[in-house]
Amino acid sequence: MIVIGGGLAGLAAGIALAESGWRVRVFEQRPFLGGRATSYVLPDGEHVDNCQHVTLGCCTNLEDFYTRIGAAGKIKFFDRLFFLDPEGRHGEMQAGFLPAPFHLTGSFAAFAPLALLDKLSIARAMLDILRTKGKPSDLQENGGVSMLEWLRRRGQTKHAIERFWRVVLVSALDEELDRTDARFGVDVFWKAFLSNSTGYRMGVPAVPLANLYDGCKSEIECRGGEVLLRAPVRGLKMENGELSGVRFDEGREETADAYIFAVPHTVLAELLPESVKQSVPLLANLDKIKVAPITGVHFWFDRQVMTEPFLTLLDTTTQWIFNKSALYADSNAKEKTAPVGQYLQLVISASYDLLQKPRQEIIDLCLGEVCQALPAARGAELLKATVIKEAAATFSPEPGV
Numbered sequence: 001m002i003v004i005g006g007g008l009a010g011l012a013a014g015i016a017l018a019e020s021g022w023r024v025r026v027f028e029q030r031p032f033l034g035g036r037a038t039s040y041v042l043p044d045g046e047h048v049d050n051c052q053h054v055t056l057g058c059c060t061n062l063e064d065f066y067t068r069i070g071a072a073g074k075i076k077f078f079d080r081l082f083f084l085d086p087e088g089r090h091g092e093m094q095a096g097f098l099p100a101p102f103h104l105t106g107s108f109a110a111f112a113p114l115a116l117l118d119k120l121s122i123a124r125a126m127l128d129i130l131r132t133k134g135k136p137s138d139l140q141e142n143g144g145v146s147m148l149e150w151l152r153r154r155g156q157t158k159h160a161i162e163r164f165w166r167v168v169l170v171s172a173l174d175e176e177l178d179r180t181d182a183r184f185g186v187d188v189f190w191k192a193f194l195s196n197s198t199g200y201r202m203g204v205p206a207v208p209l210a211n212l213y214d215g216c217k218s219e220i221e222c223r224g225g226e227v228l229l230r231a232p233v234r235g236l237k238m239e240n241g242e243l244s245g246v247r248f249d250e251g252r253e254e255t256a257d258a259y260i261f262a263v264p265h266t267v268l269a270e271l272l273p274e275s276v277k278q279s280v281p282l283l284a285n286l287d288k289i290k291v292a293p294i295t296g297v298h299f300w301f302d303r304q305v306m307t308e309p310f311l312t313l314l315d316t317t318t319q320w321i322f323n324k325s326a327l328y329a330d331s332n333a334k335e336k337t338a339p340v341g342q343y344l345q346l347v348i349s350a351s352y353d354l355l356q357k358p359r360q361e362i363i364d365l366c367l368g369e370v371c372q373a374l375p376a377a378r379g380a381e382l383l384k385a386t387v388i389k390e391a392a393a394t395f396s397p398e399p400g401v
Contacts, residue, residue, distance in 0.1 A: 002027065002246060002256040004233055007035020010262030011216045012065045014225070017260075019068070024225035025254070027246075029232035033216055036393060039208035042386070047208035051296045051390055052322050052347045056172075058191040058199035069215040075203040076327065078309060084373055085113040085163065085314040095197050101130055103197040113314055118160040125154040126194065134190030139183045144399030147185035148177035163314045168192075171319060174292045174349045174394040181399040204310065206327055236271055241279070265289050265395055289401060291392035295351035297366045300384040302341045305370075305377040317354075318369045320347040341383060344370070351389070359387040 003014045006028030018024045032038055039049040055062050055075065066072045083091035089112040095103040108119065128136055138145060138153070147169060151161055165185075166177055172188050173180055192199040205212060217227045237245035237253060245255045261268050269277070269286040277283045297318070304325075311321045324343040346366050348354060354362055363385045371377045395401070 001025070001258050001260070002254060003260045003262060004246065005035065005262035006030070006033045006216075006227065006229070007262060008037055008062075008065070010035075010260070011069075011213065012061070013260050013262055014227075015065070015068050015216065015219050018220050018223040018225050022225075024220055024223075025256070026220060026225070026227045027231040027233065027248070027254075028227070028229050031229050032210060033213045033227070033229075034210055036390060037209055038213075039210040046300075046343075047210075048298055048386065048388070049205075049209045049296070049345065050388060051294050051393060052320065052345050053205065053209060055203040056192050056199060057201035057203070058196070059203075063203075066212070069213070069219055071212045071215065074205060074207045074212055076206045076309075077201050077203045079198075079201050081200070081202060081312065082308050082310065083111075083113060083167070083312045083314060086316065086372065089113050093200065095200070100197040101126075101194040104193065104200065113163050114159060115157075118157045118163070121154070121156045121160045122164055125151065125156060126189065128154060129186055129190055130194050134186055134195070136186065139186060144181045144183065144401075146178050146399050147180040147182045150182035150185070151177070167312060167314060167319070170349050171347075173397050174294055175396050175398075176350050179292075179350075179399075180397050181401060184397045202310075204322065204327055206330055208328075233271065236273070238273060238276070241275070264291075264392070266291065266392065290396040290398060292349075292394050292396040293351045293355055293389065293391045294393035295348045295354045295362065295390070296388040297346040297348070297362060298384075298386045298388070299344045299346070299367070299370065299382060300341060301344070301377065302381040302383055303376070304342045305374050305380050306342065306344060311373065313369065313373055316369045316373075317348060318346045318366050318373075319349060321345075321370065321373070322347070341380075346370070349393075355389060355391060362387050 001017050001022045001024045003010045003024060003026045006026050010026055011033060014024045014026045036050055037053050039047050041047055066075060079094055081093040091111040091113045092107050093104060094107045096106040098105060151165055169177060169180060169185050169188060173184055220227055231248060233246055234249060235247040236243055237247060243259055245253045247253055265286050272283065277286060306321065306323050309323050309326050313319060313321065322345045324345050367382060
């Protein structure tokens, strides 16, 4: 079995197949595993994630993967989510004593950034999702319906859309509501908020992302497989309309009983012959799938400016602030290191407006929002900052995709 791609999908497939008795060979073009969900080291020794990645309690496949590779203990789960609006009103989401789907009723009722009319409109839409078990009838319209249109049909208020639906879905799906197929958006709320009481819990890596994959290579190799880095695929060998081999540098070819392509859709579209794409309906529209960006902004302050492990900002460009110093505290203690000051990572999903902006302009914008949200940051010195733009972070879940 040949697996092309050593990101999360390729590693998960490779390990599951190896455990099932297959001899697996994973080929990854980069010199490291993890794909876009990885980290790197700055010249001064700081570990920086390519982008902040989180999981939810409903992401059972990812949980299974982390368990298989021995990384489950490197994920910290939180059952309380923190929100803050520009007026300084705090909100929390935490399950109470009621069973699903009513487990979040108490914290939702007390959620200060939303008014009563906002909450009533949200409750109506959530009831529609609940009654249909996540499959409202209008999700099946030809060509799809956008999440924004789906919400407008259900009379959602402006603040309900901006401070609830958009906050969750742009972060979860990396796309704006008017560009997101409602099937995906409704599915998020059904699985994370309604179908069980733990689906909303957020898991955040307590180590740099690259450290999550320490056990992947050995897990495959101990079962007779191989993991080859710096091994980009250069082409496919086709015989009688079927894939018979994969070409690498220097004309080398590798063959297998079966092949798995765990690569971005843009890469797959370039590799596949046009005849194959046209003969398989599911592949014919690969070229029409678009990508969506994520921007990460990293701040190092000379002192502590934040106590929460993370914070969601409402009505700002910055969507999330992650307290990396607190999240990494256990791993730093094991390494007997004592970081000076505090390291925060900011995340902006679907960051189309930032792609063309200079990095310093983004730093100034986000620093202003951090100082507005965190009073302690106003008197702190920003020691260092960096911006990471991932222009093609994910595929865009557009209507009809």
